[in-house]
Amino acid sequence: MARTNVPVTQITRAGVAAPAETNGDPVNQHVVQNNGRVVLLVRNSGTTVDRTITFRFPGLVDGQSVTPRAVALTQSTSRYFGPFPTDEYGSALQVDVDNAELKLTAFGI
Template identity: 55%
Template sequence: MARVAVPVTAITKAGVAPATEVNGDPVNGHSIANGGSTFIVARNNGATPRTVTINLQGSVDGQPITARTVPVPATASRYIGPFDTTRYGSSIEVQVDHADLKLLAFRTA
């Protein structure tokens, strides 16, 4: 199946309404449009620590680049980013290890 898209909310000087969280999908993963100023909010809705994994694009000497992992403590949030397009591409690939994780994405306007 295709990755679940997480909508990106542009933050403006005029302000924006709160974005709607996307439930974590540990089976299909997520994709987030990336313009270089994108960041992710990962909120752990559970009582157990969880992990967000962000894939990097490309390779070094023919070897894939190791994905970046970010631990999210129980009942806590982590703000992750920004993601330059050279290393992360125009679409950020995100995996979560459990549906307890809720995702939001933002970018500066």
């Protein structure tokens, strides 16, 4: 199945309205169009369990796959991640979540 797209909201000096969050999809996972200047806001909306977000590396190093970067978010917290260099993360940033309690918002800077 195709990954669920997380739309990127471009930040401007004039300001932008806060975009709607994308609900975590632990079945299809996510993709964010990445130009190297993307920041991802991840919120754990759960109140009892820590959740994990994982950023995948699309390429190989010496013919070996690279271990994805996994980060735990404690309950009821938010964290910003990025930017994601395209030479490491690719132009289609692959993001995996372990539960729908993770909410995603992408910003272009």
